[in-house]
Amino acid sequence: xxxxxxxxxxxxxxxxxxxxxxxxxxxxxxxxxxxxxxxxxxxxxxxxxxxxxxxxxxxxxxxxxxxxxxxxxxxxxxxxxxxxxxxxxxxxxxxxxxxxxxxxxxxxxxxxxxxxxxxxxxxxxxxxxxxxxxxxxxxxxxxxxxxxxxxxxxxxxxxxxxxxxxxxxxxxxxxxxxxxxxxxxxxxxxxxxxxxxxxxxxxxxxxxxxxxxxxxxxxxxxxxxxxxxxxxxxxxxxxxxxxxxxxxxxxxxxxxxxxxxxxxxxxxxxxxxxxx
Amino acid sequence: xxxxxxxxxxxxxxxxxxxxxxxxxxxxxxxxxxxxxxxxxxxxxxxxxxxxxxxxxxxxxxxxxxxxxxxxxxxxxxxxxxxxxxxxxxxxxxxxxxxxxxxxxxxxxxxxxxxxxxxxxxxxxxxxxxxxxxxxxxxxxxx
Numbered sequence: 046x047x048x049x050x051x052x053x054x055x056x057x058x059x060x061x062x063x064x065x066x067x068x069x070x071x072x073x074x075x076x077x078x079x080x081x082x083x084x085x086x087x088x089x090x091x092x093x094x095x096x097x098x099x100x101x102x103x104x105x106x107x108x109x110x111x112x113x114x115x116x117x118x119x120x121x122x123x124x125x126x127x128x129x130x131x132x133x134x135x136x137x138x139x140x141x142x143x144x145x146x147x148x149x150x151x152x153x154x155x156x157x158x159x160x161x162x163x164x165x166x167x168x169x170x171x172x173x174x175x176x177x178x179x180x181x182x183x184x185x186x187x188x189x190x191x192x193x194x195x196x197x198x199x200x201x202x203x204x205x206x207x208x209x210x211x212x213x214x215x216x217x218x219x220x221x222x223x224x225x226x227x228x229x230x231x232x233x234x235x236x237x238x239x240x241x242x243x244x245x246x247x248x249x250x251x252x253x254x255x256x257x258x259x260x261x262x263x264x265x266x267x268x269x270x271x272x273x274x275x276x277x278x279x280x281x282x283x284x285x286x287x288x289x290x291x292x293x294x295x296x297x298x299x300x301x302x303x304x305x306x307x308x309x310x311x312x313x314x315x316x317x318x319x320x321x
Numbered sequence: 322x323x324x325x326x327x328x329x330x331x332x333x334x335x336x337x338x339x340x341x342x343x344x345x346x347x348x349x350x351x352x353x354x355x356x357x358x359x360x361x362x363x364x365x366x367x368x369x370x371x372x373x374x375x376x377x378x379x380x381x382x383x384x385x386x387x388x389x390x391x392x393x394x395x396x397x398x399x400x401x402x403x404x405x406x407x408x409x410x411x412x413x414x415x416x417x418x419x420x421x422x423x424x425x426x427x428x429x430x431x432x433x434x435x436x437x438x439x440x441x442x443x444x445x446x447x448x449x450x451x452x453x454x455x456x457x458x459x460x461x462x463x464x
Contacts, residue, residue, distance in 0.1 A: 059323060066323060113336060116335070118336070139325070140325045140326065140332065140336070141325060141326045142326070143324050143325070144323055144325055145322055151322060190421075190424070191422060192422065193422070194422040194425055209329040209332045209342070210329075212326055212331070212332040213328055213332075257345075258342045259341040259433035262339075262431040262433045263342075263433060268426075268427070268429030269425065270425070270431040270432055272419075272431065272432050272433055273420070273422065273432035276416055276419055276432065277422075279414050279416075280414070283415065
């Protein structure tokens with residue numbers, strides 16, 4: 046592949062020994078289809094091996110490589126350099142976090158907040174079902190659509206970095222955690238609802254600190270739309286506090302006898318091959 | 322480690338955001354301005370508890386200068402923008418105009434894009450209101 050043009054990467058470098066973040070410039074020959082992450086790897090391999098950044102899957106699934114390029118929140122692995130239409134890329138780590146080194150933010154506060162909203166299905170009527178399953182819950186496609194979009198979150202931290210409320214007050218749970226609270230609260234299999242996840246209506250950390258700036262939805266690289274989840278969560282809390290909410294639908298349950306013989310018309314399992 | 326959480330003044334200059342983020346900044350600035358104006362307003366109007374003379378005296382001093390006319394015009398503009406944008410926020414925060422959850426398909430179209438027509442309505446109505454207020458206040462500016 047031949048080079049299309051040279052692009053200058055201005056990277057906000059920081060090393061704990063030096064103590065002060067500084068900009069460094071690297072020139073990268075860009076070929077067609079090259080991503081920002083490939084550019085960073087090119088710098089690390091050919092120019093400066095001390096450059097640090099997080100990356101793993103290279104295909105927008107693991108959520109390691111979220112960063113800010115020219116003021117926009119992106120996943121470095123799924124953003125092509127030529128699509129940015131710029132000769133100079135200002136590459137910064139995410140805002141609203143502590144930075145460990147170069148482009149590596151400390152995402153631990155986000156995961157801590159994520160845990161406080163109880164991001165799992167809460168059951169009261171059959172608590173032993175999760176340890177010792179006897180069947181499956183039934184859910185209609187419409188009920189799945191209610192939360193499916195919000196379950197695509199890869200926890201890259203871009204929405205928290207874009208949020209002005211988090212930048213003003215770190216006690217605010219942030220878009221990521223509250224989106225997950227909504228995702229589990231409206232799940233028909235869940236019995237905890239917003240009542241058990243009372244941290245979402247808290248006056249300091251809760252969802253009413255959100256002013257629908259929309260920077261989170263704009264920043265999300267997976268189309269999860271945290272802004273919508275937070276507004277729907279507000280609506281849910283509002284209707285619930287005035288008793289206007291219709292009773293939440295609950296998922297049906299289909300018991301499966303795991304020890305029963307298969308029905309006669311069931312497809313036969315493939316014959317076992319004998320080793321050796 | 323160094324902290325990159327530096328308050329929303331730094332936030333405002335630290336990135337490129339969508340239209341509504343800048344509406345949020347204007348909403349916050351006008352909101353703080355109105356909150357600061359309110360105690361001043363209450364002190365000035367409470368002067369009438371000392372009788373009609375003191376009320377007239379303070380009105381002579383405050384109400385008839387071009388500077389206070391300009392201040393009043395700024396107040397009208399701030400109230401208009403804050404009220405119109407506030408109505409947009411009430412509608413969207415109650416779940417209107419933001420659509421329903423759906424499977425994300427590239428290119429992503431999110432709730433912010435769906436309610437953008439409201440943002441433009443707010444901006445156009447604010448512009449109309451500001452032009453009208455300039456016309457309405459002009460006799461007092463050039464008094």
